[in-house]
Amino acid sequence: MGDYADFCESYGGSAGDPEFMDRWLEENVYPYNEDEEREWYLENENKPHYQLLMEQLESVDIMLDLDVPEKAKFSFLVMVQAHVVSATEGYLAGVFIHHVCNSDELTRKLVETDPEFAKRKFTLKEIYQEKDALKVTVATYLKDLIFHDVKKIKSMYQAVLSHKFENLSWLFRAVELRHHCVHRAGYDKEGKMIDISVESILELLGDVTDLANEIDTTIDNLSSVL
Structure with a gap:
């Protein structure tokens, strides 16, 4: 299968090497730089x-049709699972x-309803300084939460955007995976391979699509009253 072989070769690997995907993930997916991530969100929040x-999601759907060698298939699915969940978290972060x-009313709602902001204390001088940088502070705070705490996100979406998630058990499972x-x-704490397949990822794509459609409807309704 030429596509996958070409992909491996472009990164100095081989389609027949079952450890290639693990190394590729380590070099291209795992690295995390907080400053770079914050910068990305602040620069791209208007997209x-x-x-x-x-x-x-469409690109993942196409990838799942690739004829991946059996020895590399598990690592390939591990990479795809990580990508789908990261894309979902990125969407939740970006929208919020x-x-x-971009709304003084929603910023105020967040500050008034989020316990983290209720804990913060400022001097009179700091209040004016913080006011000028409030949206950067809020964006930085939200970025960290969106990536790591689905339960927190659920309550924030409801409190600030008036969006109620009916069922997020599938997302909790996906984030854990x-x-x-x-x-x-792709191995759990006991050293067992996680249960992952093309079918499970296709189901995840469907769940993510439904989630995004529901949020998009809420945002449309919200925009009309702000």
């Missing part, structure tokens, strides 16, 4: 997040940050 997510940071993918290359 069409729904469209970007749909394009990413964009709308909150992504953790195994990123930190243990």
Whole structure:
């Protein structure tokens, strides 16, 4: 299968090497730089997040049709699982940050309803300084939360955007699997391979699409009253 072989060769690997995907993930997916991530969100918060997510999901759908060698298939699916969940978290972050940071009303809602901001104390001088940098502070704070705490995101979406998630159990499971993918290359704490397949990822794509459609409807309704 030429596509996968070409992909491997472009990164100095071989399609017949079952460890290639693990190394590729380590070099290209695992590295994390907080300053770079924050910069990315602040620079890209105006992009069409729904469209970007749909394009990413479509690319995954295409990837799943690739004829991956059996020896590399598990590592390939580990990479794809991590990508889908990261794309979903990026979408949730992007949508929330964009709308909150572009609305004084929503920013105020966040500050008034989030316990983290209630704990913060400022001097009179700091209040004026913080006011000027409030949206950067909010964006930075939200970026960290969106990536790591689905339960927190659920309550924030409802409190600030008035969006109620009916069922996120599938996302909790997907995030847990992504953790195994990123930190243990697809193995759980007991050293067992995670249960992952083309079918499970296709089901995840469907769940993510439904989630995005629901949020998009909420945002449309929200935009009409702000």
